[in-house]
Amino acid sequence: MCGIVGYVGAKPAEGVVIEGLRRLEYRGYDSAGIALVDAGSIVSDKRAGKLANLEKAIAESPLPPVTTGIGHTRWATHGPPTDRNAHPHVGRARRVALVHNGIIENFAALRGRLESAGVEMASDTDTEVAAHLLEEQLETGVDLTVAMQNVCRGLEGAFTLVAVDSQDPDRVVAARRNSPLVVGIGEGENFLGSDVAAFIEHTREAMELDQDQVVTITREGVAVSGFDGTPAEGRRYHVDWDLSAAEKDGHDWFMRKEIFEQPRAVADSLLGRRGTDGLLQLDEMRLSDQDLRDVDKIIIIAAGTSFYAGMVAKYAIEHWCRIPVEVELASEFRYRDPILTSDTLVVAISQSGETADTLQAIRHAREQRSKVLSICNTNGSTIPRESDGVIYTHAGPEIGVASTKGFLTQLVACYLLALYLAQVKGTRFGDEISQVMDQLERMPAHVQSVLDKAEEVYSLARDHVGSRSVLFLGRHAGYPVALEGALKLKEIAYLHAEGFAAGELKHGPIALVEEGLPILCVVPPRGRDQLHDKMISGIQEVRARGARTLCLAEEGDTTIEPYADVLITLPQVPVLLQPLVAVVPLQLFACELATQLGHDVDQPRNLAKSVTVE
Numbered sequence: 001m002c003g004i005v006g007y008v009g010a011k012p013a014e015g016v017v018i019e020g021l022r023r024l025e026y027r028g029y030d031s032a033g034i035a036l037v038d039a040g041s042i043v044s045d046k047r048a049g050k051l052a053n054l055e056k057a058i059a060e061s062p063l064p065p066v067t068t069g070i071g072h073t074r075w076a077t078h079g080p081p082t083d084r085n086a087h088p089h090v091g092r093a094r095r096v097a098l099v100h101n102g103i104i105e106n107f108a109a110l111r112g113r114l115e116s117a118g119v120e121m122a123s124d125t126d127t128e129v130a131a132h133l134l135e136e137q138l139e140t141g142v143d144l145t146v147a148m149q150n151v152c153r154g155l156e157g158a159f160t161l162v163a164v165d166s167q168d169p170d171r172v173v174a175a176r177r178n179s180p181l182v183v184g185i186g187e188g189e190n191f192l193g194s195d196v197a198a199f200i201e202h203t204r205e206a207m208e209l210d211q212d213q214v215v216t217i218t219r220e221g222v223a224v225s226g227f228d229g230t231p232a233e234g235r236r237y238h239v240d241w242d243l244s245a246a247e248k249d250g251h252d253w254f255m256r257k258e259i260f261e262q263p264r265a266v267a268d269s270l271l272g273r274r275g276t277d278g279l280l281q282l283d284e285m286r287l288s289d290q291d292l293r294d295v296d297k298i299i300i301i302a303a304g305t306s307f308y309a310g311m312v313a314k315y316a317i318e319h320w321c322r323i324p325v326e327v328e329l330a331s332e333f334r335y336r337d338p339i340l341t342s343d344t345l346v347v348a349i350s351q352s353g354e355t356a357d358t359l360q361a362i363r364h365a366r367e368q369r370s371k372v373l374s375i376c377n378t379n380g381s382t383i384p385r386e387s388d389g390v391i392y393t394h395a396g397p398e399i400g401v402a403s404t405k406g407f408l409t410q411l412v413a414c415y416l417l418a419l420y421l422a423q424v425k426g427t428r429f430g431d432e433i434s435q436v437m438d439q440l441e442r443m444p445a446h447v448q449s450v451l452d453k454a455e456e457v458y459s460l461a462r463d464h465v466g467s468r469s470v471l472f473l474g475r476h477a478g479y480p481v482a483l484e485g486a487l488k489l490k491e492i493a494y495l496h497a498e499g500f501a502a503g504e505l506k507h508g509p510i511a512l513v514e515e516g517l518p519i520l521c522v523v524p525p526r527g528r529d530q531l532h533d534k535m536i537s538g539i540q541e542v543r544a545r546g547a548r549t550l551c552l553a554e555e556g557d558t559t560i561e562p563y564a565d566v567l568i569t570l571p572q573v574p575v576l577l578q579p580l581v582a583v584v585p586l587q588l589f590a591c592e593l594a595t596q597l598g599h600d601v602d603q604p605r606n607l608a609k610s611v612t613v614e
């Protein structure tokens with residue numbers, strides 16, 4: 001997830017672009033860059049690190065006071081966060097400068113073709129190919145708008161592209177497919193941004209685009225077309241949010257915004273994982289197939305929410321790959337003197353990539369000659385740098401301290417890892433793996449359908465503002481979901497909340513149950529008959545003792561109705577994938593309850609986003 005700005009008008013573009021980038025820096029801050037069109041040439045600067053580094057560089061070498069420009073703040077996906085990988089990228093003749101958000105899935109094939117035509121790549125990014133392709137098109141005599149349409153028809157994946165042509169200084173052209181882009185409409189000036197925060201200081205008139213559309217902005221106007229050149233209309237609207245709401249896309253909290261970003265985050269995390277031969281490919285796996293075939297035990301280490309993702313991974317890996325998996329809290333790992341060999345694969349899960357407990361654990365594992373694979377959301381952070389391989393999740397920056405989209409994308413990465421191991425070890429047939437991938441690719445729509453019913457969950461949360469304690473029950477893959485639901489409530493609502501494996505209740509925790517105690521129950525899909533029926537028995541047990549049962553169960557599951565005081569339905573999905581949908585109402589519940597209680601949801605007391613001390 002990156003931030004993109006484009007401007008054409010009468011003001012100095014540098015100021016407009018840099019200010020826009022500052023408003024978008026929450027979307028990524030690995031590097032920042034700007035390109036301006038000056039008298040037939042592109043002038044650009046780009047720097048690794050936060051926007052402040054770029055500003056310092058510009059202060060030392062000022063840019064010309066021209067009025068057309070584009071800018072970018074990066075959340076790295078392809079290639080480490082360095083100056084050379086920072087955007088904008090330029091074509092071979094420096095005629096075009098281009099910024100990009102998203103992933104161009106077929107970039108490897110396009111890059112191969114360009115390289116065999118003699119183009120030398122100046123970066124590791126997927127973006128740069130688009131700059132060269134645009135320039136190739138311009139050389140045929142078409143204008144930047146037509147060039148963009150032609151290039152986009154050959155791109156696969158999700159992308160927002162914004163480009164300028166040094167030979168056409170009053171035009172900025174952008175395109176979008178499954179990636180955000182809005183147009184800001186001013187008087188004698190127009191803007192482009194990843195969201196309205198980029199230009200809200202200048203105009204509150206905005207325009208939304210559909211998928212697969214190209215937009216051209218000049219001082220005088222805005223023109224929209226399809227990738228095939230057919231003229232189209234954007235949808236105009238007035239933005240009445242203030243600046244801080246604009247950064248949160250109209251939501252009150254970053255956490256709530258991030259919960260609602262989950263369909264996109266899950267989809268992005270799945271992008272580019274299937275090769276043209278239909279086989280799974282994990283770009284930065286870096287562990288050879290032979291290394292993976294030799295693995296005889298997996299130990300997953302992580303903390304907090306990431307640990308619960310690891311618990312779900314255990315069910316998937318053991319089921320699909322038949323490799324024994326242990327899941328261990330990172331802070332405990334070293335101290336039990338774990339048995340590690342060169343055939344042990346240690347999987348470290350960390351959203352931030354900087355958690356000290358997890359980092360120390362992987363250092364210990366590598367000292368014992370085990371291979372370490374990390375699952376991480378932060379490109380270039382310490383844990384992936386110190387690992388033998390990495391699977392990056394593509395959630396974009398997570399600002400809310402309570403992890404939400406980080407968790408869902410970790411789950412996706414865990415499923416991908418399990419399927420990849422099954423492919424390499426041959427424990428599942430190719431068509432079985434494809435079938436699960438198809439099911440995973442349907443998950444963004446399922447998550448969206450849960451979000452569409454957010455109001456039901458909010459009203460349930462409002463009914464519980466007076467509760468002193470909430471319990472969560474689950475079984476199998478629903479057990480880590482129960483633990484995660486309880487953690488969310490503790491973190492932001494400061495309530496006593498505990499998650500239990502439903503079968504464990506009668507061994508002690510059932511003594512906690514008293515009249516009116518709310519218990520959120522994650523009911524497994526009916527595909528696993530025994531599991532489902534056993535869960536219903538657990539629910540009956542607590543209800544008989546006066547608990548108020550708030551049940552999450554799949555659509556059409558009528559067997560739960562007699563035992564549910566409140567029923568929230570989930571889409572029908574396979575049992576192993578159910579955590580992706582079941583956790584969403586629990587996130588919404590915690591977010592709304594904490595809001596009602598008047599807490600700072602994004603920065604809860606005593607917590608930090610990245611825990612860099614042991």
Ligand code: AGP
Pocket residue numbers: 303304305306349350351352353354355358401402403404491608609610611
């Ligand atoms: C999640 O809501 C928490 N803020 C916390 O438990 C977090 O998951 C944990 O500290 C691990 O962080 P990491 O994923 O960045 O390593």
